[in-house]
Amino acid sequence: MPNKPVPLKAVTANRLREGDVVYLTESGLWTAWLNQAATSNDAAAQDEMLKRAEADVAARKIVGPYLVEVTEVDGILQPLSTRETIRAAGPTVRADYRKAPLVADA
Template structure:
């Protein structure tokens, strides 16, 4: 599976493409795509983000399931999904 991410242009916040093609801040709300469908979804997301001047650095990344929960495969995307790794009282992990 794959998910699509970007940085919101107005404030730099990490966002993920949601199921209804809207950008969401929580990885839990991100749409997941089969590898075969990810390229088309990524192309559409890039066009949308550029056309709306909404986001930059739009790319797809691998997702796996751990204990029934989707999680990013690589550490970079795990950090982007949770927030800063130096303090657990900051970022998205502080709200959990």
């Protein structure tokens, strides 16, 4: 019986200032778009991605980073869990109920 393939994983977190769901990119930046996320099926590479994320936790850019399983379908990354599908789709409250975005102090 062949070995089951190891699923791809990406790092997700929440941006500290706004609380937005974000994903770690290959360049080490954070994006709101799952399809721009860095992915790997190698445990060592996944650990390295988490270490990068922890540096941004220390710098107070993000909170709560963790690995999420994803799959690629027709070149598009898709989460494997219902929870992550909801997180990737964006806020689940009507726009008129959301708080106004924070404005940087001048």
